[in-house]
Amino acid sequence: MKEQPLSESRLHLRFDRLGRGLSDRVLLSPGDDMAMIGLGSSSRMLVATDQVVVGRHVRPDEDPHAIGRKAVLRNLSDVAAMAARPIATIAAASLSPRRSHDWAERLHAGLHETGLAFDAPLIGGDLATHVHEDSADVVTVTILAVPTLPLDRVISRSGAKVGDLLAVTGRLGGSLDPAGGGRHLDFPPRIEEAIELAGLLGPDLVAMLDVSDGVARDAGRLAVAGGLNVRINAATLPCNPGCGWEQAVGDGEDYELLFACRRQPPAMLHGLPVTVIGRFIEAPNAPGAVELEVDGSIRSIADLGWEHAGS
């Protein structure tokens, strides 16, 4: 029997399915940016975990301080996607035995200082060394956060309805391009912007995530979660300098907020532009299709070569 190759998105679908209906304490289960658990009648906590795999997410010769910082920033971006406030981080690292003590100290400094800077101190961790020098280093950060919204409100990925607007903070594209200054290594997680947005829009902010895999894939996730399709107007995409709409929808690691809302969002949040880039529409067939309106014609993201992401 031929074995199936590893597919992250197929496995995530399985994890999400098994994660539903776990217990009364689990208020929001796998498949969202963070999981939420209840602690008694009035206290809730959010938790998420994210990895930086050297060679995959950063170059092997990258400054270890920047690797540690990125590992924490990715998690802080998940906290922003829930309009929550971070309170602590905990880290685990598996390092190649060829790494020096100094390298590991700089990695730790990157984790520690970034956590402190965002009121999410590093409160614990685990360190292991690989057996073989050629094994890739892995840095895993788990983040704890508390909600800023009333008990009955959670901004998950799944609240969009037909006619809701799709909007994004900041500018998109080119984050992985070395000419772009290495934004994927050092970006401001949109925590304060998300909290202000949730306050300004109230219940009209219906779904949100952070753009990690590119707007094409991440808008598809909001659409799938709402049982809808989504149509993006290419001309409205806020592109970083030197980027066209292709990079704005296709490049990953922007770490901006992508959200669905029932009325016009504010034009600015803490000095950051907010742009409406599309609208959620009916899904005649399986939901999650992302359509792109370019020069008056409608094209499917799938036809443009971006893989549809299941989760």
Add this chain to the structure above:
Amino acid sequence: MKEQPLSESRLHLRFDRLGRGLSDRVLLSPGDDMAMIGLGSSSRMLVATDQVVVGRHVRPDEDPHAIGRKAVLRNLSDVAAMAARPIATIAAASLSPRRSHDWAERLHAGLHETGLAFDAPLIGGDLATHVHEDSADVVTVTILAVPTLPLDRVISRSGAKVGDLLAVTGRLGGSLDPAGGGRHLDFPPRIEEAIELAGLLGPDLVAMLDVSDGVARDAGRLAVAGGLNVRINAATLPCNPGCGWEQAVGDGEDYELLFACRRQPPAMLHGLPVTVIGRFIEAPNAPGAVELEVDGSIRSIADLGWEHAGS
């Protein structure tokens, strides 16, 4: 300038130092089995993270279900060391691209089923693939737990005083020996025993951890944390069948409770024997020395070849 080699214990000392005095919310910081954070005036949460590195902690050809189970059990053992109750787990895995979809599903099943069995459902996670096939798989589990003790009581590693007894649950040694049935892969975390012990001994249970690196090293950790030395009577060590005192103090991954108490502990906990194996003594010089009384003569653990563990 020559670079210093990677040393887990030296790095841990640095992490512990930086982790002190972080914020009012951090009630117990790095260096203990779990970190504790406060959530408002009456709610506290414990968190720990632990990794299973394939090749280091399990064989590369091990059943992935057993790898997932071990990753959760190691964390549950940390929860036991705090006399706490687990409430949720979150996992991250970095896998070699040569692993199959079926392999990853079995890993996930091991994580999911073990968490459920101990009321700590898997509520989220992250999956990444390495770039190179030869990179070792890493499975990181973070566990959340709630205390079972009153707000003013925490059983950390650092409560021992001169004259306190050193005691251990169950039997020791041979856990890594294939003839021992692979106990390091499947062991009962002593959660209920720890909670009962904390209830029976009350404030006379003064320090505790779980035996992960062998009694020689782990008793040294309790001694260091208390600013003391400790003397173990070899004849009293409860050995697993086929093991002598050398294995009972030197072998790792027993995952029994090792604790300091101010009066005689119960002889049994939930049918599990409890044995007093030593006593904390003054440290004339740097604390943390472990002495072993064998056939009437006192020998130093350091002289017997077990590395002194700094943390």
